[in-house]
Amino acid sequence: QKEVEQNSGPLSVPEGAIASLNCTYSDRVSQSFFWYRQYSGKSPELIMSIYSNGDKEDGRFTAQLNKASQYVSLLIRDSQPSDSATYLCAVNLPSGSARQLTFGSGTQLTVLP
Amino acid sequence: DGGITQSPKYLFRKEGQNVTLSCEQNLNHDAMYWYRQDPGQGLRLIYYSQIVNDFQKGDIAEGYSVSREKKESFPLTVTSAQKNPTAFYLCASTRGQINEKLFFGSGTQLSVL
Numbered sequence A: 001q002k003e004v005e006q007n008s009g010p011l012s013v014p015e016g017a018i019a020s021l022n023c024t025y026s027d028r029v030s031q032s033f034f035w036y037r038q039y040s041g042k043s044p045e046l047i048m049s050i051y052s053n054g055d056k057e058d059g060r061f062t063a064q065l066n067k068a069s070q071y072v073s074l075l076i077r078d079s080q081p082s083d084s085a086t087y088l089c090a091v092n093l094p095s096g097s098a099r100q101l102t103f104g105s106g107t108q109l110t111v112l113p
Numbered sequence B: 001d002g003g004i005t006q007s008p009k010y011l012f013r014k015e016g017q018n019v020t021l022s023c024e025q026n027l028n029h030d031a032m033y034w035y036r037q038d039p040g041q042g043l044r045l046i047y048y049s050q051i052v053n054d055f056q057k058g059d060i061a062e063g064y065s066v067s068r069e070k071k072e073s074f075p076l077t078v079t080s081a082q083k084n085p086t087a088f089y090l091c092a093s094t095r096g097q098i099n100e101k102l103f104f105g106s107g108t109q110l111s112v113l
Helices: none
Strands: A004-006 A011-014 A019-025 A033-038 A045-050 A054-058 A061-066 A071-076 A085-095 A098-103 A107-112 B004-007 B010-013 B019-025 B031-037 B043-051 B054-057 B064-066 B076-078 B087-094 B108-112
Touching: A004 A085, A011 A019, A019 A033, A019 A085, A019 A107, A033 A061, A033 A071, A045 A054, A045 A061, A045 A071, A071 A085, A098 B043, B004 B087, B010 B019, B019 B031, B019 B087, B019 B108, B043 B064
Parallel strands: A011 A107, B010 B108
Antiparallel strands: A004 A019, A019 A071, A033 A045, A033 A085, A054 A061, A061 A071, A085 A098, A085 A107, B004 B019, B019 B076, B031 B043, B031 B087, B043 B054, B064 B076, B087 B108
């Protein structure tokens, strides 16, 4: 089982719809969770971080965290063609004696005009 | 403006050759990281450094080497022992706190001739 697993893509939604991206992780004591957006050939950019159970909203983006279920999701409301990108989930997981950010393989989102 | 500078943007390696990717930051960050990204995949950690003159292996360190002689600089050498080096390489940094987000450079695309 992968340490950070994202729902398989690619995902296509029509413009104006809600896009739902999901991520599960293996470590019960993880405390920091991030969603990055990456356009093709570019570096990832942070769009949301969440540390507590519940919802966190920022504009059209909502991150949802459920630590008991080891599940974090990202909702994009009123999806736009400019939201078409790969979305990476990242979780702080144990690595040796430290904790490091571990990334999922990403979900490619296409928003159709 | 503060940020992370990676160079070159594109790099080509011949068989049996070592190549070095540059990463410089002026954010006064203590921790620096190197990630590798293959097409359609997430980021995998190669090496990281939390202080000058100290660094640790990540998940895929074989065939790579690093140095951290200055706080601002964390170069990555892809050695001839890395048999499949073609990938997108990303350098990142943080102040070193456990829940911090990563700041990324713009990346280097390495290809084999």
